[in-house]
Amino acid sequence: MEENITRIGVSLPKNLLDEFDLIIKTRGYSSRSEAIRDAIRNYIMEYKWLEKEEGEIVGVVYMIYDHTVKGVSDAIIDLQHEFLNIIITTMHIHLSKDYCLEIILVKGEMKDVKNLVDKAMAVKGVMNVKLVTAIKG
Numbered sequence: 001m002e003e004n005i006t007r008i009g010v011s012l013p014k015n016l017l018d019e020f021d022l023i024i025k026t027r028g029y030s031s032r033s034e035a036i037r038d039a040i041r042n043y044i045m046e047y048k049w050l051e052k053e054e055g056e057i058v059g060v061v062y063m064i065y066d067h068t069v070k071g072v073s074d075a076i077i078d079l080q081h082e083f084l085n086i087i088i089t090t091m092h093i094h095l096s097k098d099y100c101l102e103i104i105l106v107k108g109e110m111k112d113v114k115n116l117v118d119k120a121m122a123v124k125g126v127m128n129v130k131l132v133t134a135i136k137g
């Protein structure tokens with residue numbers, strides 16, 4: 001069945017697109033549009049999953065960021081102080097000359113964890129934020 005298709009124009013940094021193209025080629029996508037549709041579906045699914053969860057959880061928040069972006073390290077520290085009631089511990093790994101990985105162990109209400117994740121995603125210089133929940137109850 002043919003879906004209603006809308007065309008959109010998107011501006012992307014070249015290196016981001018190059019990397020995306022490389023991945024979709026490896027995964028065997030026949031077109032970039034198809035891969036982008038899948039990526040958007042995953043993004044929506046992940047968001048909805050986070051929306052639905054309630055109650056107390058134990059989880060790990062991973063975030064990758066470029067520490068050379070002005071203010072990003074301070075913003076991440078400020079954020080963690082804001083959420084100190086749900087943060088058990090934090091591990092920082094220097095991935096490369098520019099990139100850092102922050103692993104935050106959290107325990108608390110899902111809505112608070114989600115709030116932390118949303119705010120982390122909005123920090124300029126943060127490239128990727130993932131939440132993996134270990135226990136939900």
Ligand code: NI
Pocket residue numbers: 067092093094095099100101
């Ligand atoms: Ni670092």
